[in-house]
Amino acid sequence: MKKIRIGAGAGFSGDRIEPAVELAEKGHLDFLVFECLAERTIALSQVRKREDPNAGFDPLLSERMHAVLPACRRNGVRVISNMGAANPRAAARETIEIARRLGLHGLRVACIEGDDVLHLKDAFRPFDDQPLPINTTIISANAYLGADALAEALDRGADVVLTGRVADPSLFLGALIHAFGWNTESWDLMGHGTAVGHLLECAGQLTGGYFADPGYKDVPDLDRLGFPLAEVSDDGSALLTKVEGSGGLITLQTCREQILYEVLNPSAYITPDVIADFTEIRFEQQAPGAMRVSDAKGKPRPRDYKVSIGVDDGLIAEGQISYAGPGALERAELARQILETRLAHIGAENLRIDLIGLSSLHGKPADWPAPYEVRLRAAARFTREMDAKRMTREVESLYLNGPAAGSGVTFAVRENIAIVPALIAREFVTPGISMEVA
Amino acid sequence: MMKLRTIAHARAGDKGNLANISVFAYRDEDYPMLVERVTEERVSELFREHITRPVTRYCVPNLCGLNFVLQRRPTDSVTRSLRLDAHGKSLSSLMLSLEI
Numbered sequence: 001m002k003k004i005r006i007g008a009g010a011g012f013s014g015d016r017i018e019p020a021v022e023l024a025e026k027g028h029l030d031f032l033v034f035e036c037l038a039e040r041t042i043a044l045s046q047v048r049k050r051e052d053p054n055a056g057f058d059p060l061l062s063e064r065m066h067a068v069l070p071a072c073r074r075n076g077v078r079v080i081s082n083m084g085a086a087n088p089r090a091a092a093r094e095t096i097e098i099a100r101r102l103g104l105h106g107l108r109v110a111c112i113e114g115d116d117v118l119h120l121k122d123a124f125r126p127f128d129d130q131p132l133p134i135n136t137t138i139i140s141a142n143a144y145l146g147a148d149a150l151a152e153a154l155d156r157g158a159d160v161v162l163t164g165r166v167a168d169p170s171l172f173l174g175a176l177i178h179a180f181g182w183n184t185e186s187w188d189l190m191g192h193g194t195a196v197g198h199l200l201e202c203a204g205q206l207t208g209g210y211f212a213d214p215g216y217k218d219v220p221d222l223d224r225l226g227f228p229l230a231e232v233s234d235d236g237s238a239l240l241t242k243v244e245g246s247g248g249l250i251t252l253q254t255c256r257e258q259i260l261y262e263v264l265n266p267s268a269y270i271t272p273d274v275i276a277d278f279t280e281i282r283f284e285q286q287a288p289g290a291m292r293v294s295d296a297k298g299k300p301r302p303r304d305y306k307v308s309i310g311v312d313d314g315l316i317a318e319g320q321i322s323y324a325g326p327g328a329l330e331r332a333e334l335a336r337q338i339l340e341t342r343l344a345h346i347g348a349e350n351l352r353i354d355l356i357g358l359s360s361l362h363g364k365p366a367d368w369p370a371p372y373e374v375r376l377r378a379a380a381r382f383t384r385e386m387d388a389k390r391m392t393r394e395v396e397s398l399y400l401n402g403p404a405a406g407s408g409v410t411f412a413v414r415e416n417i418a419i420v421p422a423l424i425a426r427e428f429v430t431p432g433i434s435m436e437v438a
Numbered sequence: 439m440m441k442l443r444t445i446a447h448a449r450a451g452d453k454g455n456l457a458n459i460s461v462f463a464y465r466d467e468d469y470p471m472l473v474e475r476v477t478e479e480r481v482s483e484l485f486r487e488h489i490t491r492p493v494t495r496y497c498v499p500n501l502c503g504l505n506f507v508l509q510r511r512p513t514d515s516v517t518r519s520l521r522l523d524a525h526g527k528s529l530s531s532l533m534l535s536l537e538i
Contacts, residue, residue, distance in 0.1 A: 039454075040517050130454075210449065210527075217447060253447060253462065256501050260460035262451035264507050266498050279498055313518060350513055352520045360521075361528045363487045379520040419517040421454055 004179045006172060006196075007229035009068065009081075010034040011203030013041055013058055017067050019204070019227040019246070024071035026243045027229050031175040032072060034064065034081035035168050035201045042165055043310025043417045045086035046140035056087035057094065057162075065098045073104050073159075080150065080171050084162040086140065088113055091162045092436060099438035107438040110158035112149045114431035115142045115165040117307060123428045124307060127421035133311045139417055140310035143424055146272030146301070147193075148184060149431035150174025158435060165308065167271045169197030180234045190274035191298025192236025195281060198269070199240060199258050199293065203227045206240065206258045208248035221247030230293075237294035239286060255283045255291050272305055274298040304423040313418035314381050317388040319395025319411035320356070323403065324373035329358070331403035332374045338402055339378055342394050346387045348380035375408075381416070388413045443534035446472060450530040455515035457488075457526040459533050462503040469502040475538040481506055484536055488514070488529070506533075 007029045009020030013036040024032055036058050049056025058064075061083045072079055084091040092111035099107040117123075118141040126132055142165035151174045153161045163171070173193035176182065182189045199206055206228040208219035219225075226246020230238040240250055259278055263269050269276040277297035284292045323331040336353045343351055354360035356375035358368070378395055382388040392411035399406055442448075445468045448461045461476060463469045482492040489508050496505040508529070512518075516525050523529075 213447070216443065253464075256462045256503055257447065257449040257460060259501070260451075260458070260498070260503065260505050261449055262453055262458060263460075263505065264453060264456060264458055266496050266505055280500055282500070316520065350520055354522060356522065361523050362532045377522060379522075381520065417517065418515070419454070 002180065002234050003231050004030045004176070005229055005231050006031040006033065006175055006200070008033055008035070008200040008203040008227050010036050010064070011201065011205060012036065012038060013060065015203060017064055019225065020064065021067050021071065022243050022246060023227055023229060024068045024075065024077055029075070029077045029229060030179065032068065032077050032079050033171050033175070033200070034079070034083055035171055035203070037082040037085055037165065039308055039419045040310065040417055042085050042142050042308065043140040043419065046310065049086045054090050057085045057091035058083035061091055061094060062098060065095055066102070069099060069104055070102055073107065078154065078158070079160045080175060082163045082166050082171060084111055084164045086116070086164060088162045088164050089434070095160055095162065096436050096438045105438055107159050108157055108435055109160045109162065109438065110153040110156065110433055110435045112145070112153060112161065112163040112166070112431055112433055114429060115145050115163070117141050117143045117424055117429060120424060120428050123424050124309070124422040125424070127306065127423050130421060132422055133309060133420045137312040138309055139312060141307055143305040143307050143429050144272055145305070145429070145431050146170045147174035147177055149433060151177035153433045153435070154178035156433070156435060167273070168201040169194045169271055170273055172197030172200055173273055176232055184273065187274055187298035187300055189236050189298070191276040191296040194269070194271055194274055194276040194298070195259065195278060195293060195296035196230050196232055196238045199255065200228055200230060202258065202261065204248065205261065206254055207242050207250055208254060211254055211257065217253065219249055223247060236296070237292065239290055239292055241290040250289055250291050252283050252285065252291065255293065270302055272301060274301050304425055305429055307422040307424050309420045309422055310417045311420055313416040314383050315385060315388045315413055316379060316381055316416045317391045317411070317413045318377065318379040319392045320375055320377045320409065321395060321398050321406045322373060322375040322408045323406060328372065328374050329370045331405070332376050334403045335376050335398050335406065338398070339394060343380070343391060346390050348382065348387070348391060351378065351380040353378045385413065439537050441534065442476065442536040442538050446534065448530040448533045450527055452516050452525050455510050455512060457508045457510055457529060459506045459508065459530050460503055461506070461533060462501060466502050469499065471538070472504055473497060476504055476536065480536065481533070484532065485529070
């Protein structure tokens with residue numbers, strides 16, 4: 001039976017690079033996949049591309065490619081990533097340049113475009129009960145493409161494939177479709193491949209990241225957490241493991257937590273490729289640190305693509321100040337009252353004031369002792385920059401004009417981009433592949 | 439009475455203005471107790487500050503797990519929220535504080 005090995009080199013754009021190098025060098029991989037594109041990242045990239053037509057791809061692309069390409073070339077590992085963000089073509093050009101500088105002549109780099117659907121605004125339809133954006137500036141609109149174009153780029157011999165918006169599990173499924181020649185309407189196989197992709201797409205979250213809870217869920221050597229890889233069989237089942245000697249762990253518990261991560265209905269996980277069903281999925285320990293996954297299912301793919309629309313959401317201002325020792329909580333509460341009164345005169349929408357150390361995450365528990373130190377955090381939305389800055393000055397002024405011994409003020413104003421989902425019919429969207437050789 | 443944390447582990451994820459929190463029994467034999475005690479009513483009450491409608495629960499016996507879907511407030515979607523925890527990543531810890 002044919003088997004291929006596919007690894008996860010990143011679970012978000014800022015992820016650690018060492019585990020990817022470890023996988024490229026010691027993972028005996030066929031494919032290394034970097035998932036680097038959160039919901040809002042592409043809208044921010046679009047803004048950068050508008051300022052500079054050669055920008056708009058992942059800011060760590062260069063560092064990552066320098067780190068992994070030599071080992072990938074040596075070991076025959078093909079790289080797949082959505083690090084193209086808003087500008088896959090520029091990302092491919094940059095990768096070609098890096099490959100030439102590294103002496104990796106002949107490296108074939110493909111880019112996949114077509115996810116940018118900003119010019120197709122009129123074809124958008126609402127997603128569930130969420131209205132389409134009106135009376136607001138649309139910054140970007142990207143359709144979540146599927147695995148098909150990726151598989152085709154690999155069929156054409158690409159060593160590196162760079163995309164913009166592609167559904168996260170599709171980055172992995174594309175490699176499996178290519179390697180096994182799967183029929184993309186074999187829904188259970190698509191379900192299997194999507195399960196494998198979904199388990200791997202957040203990288204360290206399968207191997208003990210976002211998991212450790214001392215005394216309950218202990219994770220060895222979390223400081224040098226290794227990223228996961230899957231040895232996939234052509235029937236879609238897979239062995240989940242990681243490089244021997246790397247930190248972290250893969251257990252029934254990490255697998256269970258990750259298979260339902262960001263899942264709503266476990267019997268209908270919707271991607272552009274399939275509606276996957278995880279309710280009958282089975283995890284079995286094969287050896288210490290090696291879990292077998294099987295029995296995912298699938299139903300026919302949805303008729304529409306999902307679109308992420310980036311819209312201007314005004315400014316968010318935030319400021320913080322700390323109080324400690326006897327009476328810390330009372331002084332923080334006094335600071336809160338002062339701020340609320342002083343900020344009543346400027347147009348702060350939904351002003352939030354929270355006490356970090358007591359109530360900023362879940363609200364104040366009924367029977368909790370007063371903490372030794374608390375940090376007041378104020379946040380509000382503004383339309384005018386002068387008002388936003390006025391708010392941060394009011395937080396800073398608590399030093400001289402607030403309760404005793406306020407300390408450690410920090411503040412910032414940022415432009416916010418919000419994401420609104422929508423749908424678009426498949427026939428409007430045409431993925432395109434182009435290839436260059438280093 | 440004990441905290442849910444004693445018998446279960448949990449993970450929170452986000453999707454737009456929805457959040458999901460999955461809860462799994464450490465020991466398979468405790469799964470029926472999860473189903474019986476970690477109900478939509480109890481979880482909706484625990485998360486009342488965070489949600490706009492009662493939570494939805496999916497049972498996944500094959501994983502000895504429950505998956506809860508929370509509709510967060512419109513201003514609390516990941517990309518709009520003014521909260522310190524815009525993603526809602528800490529919500530699994532609130533779940534594990536449930537008394538069962």
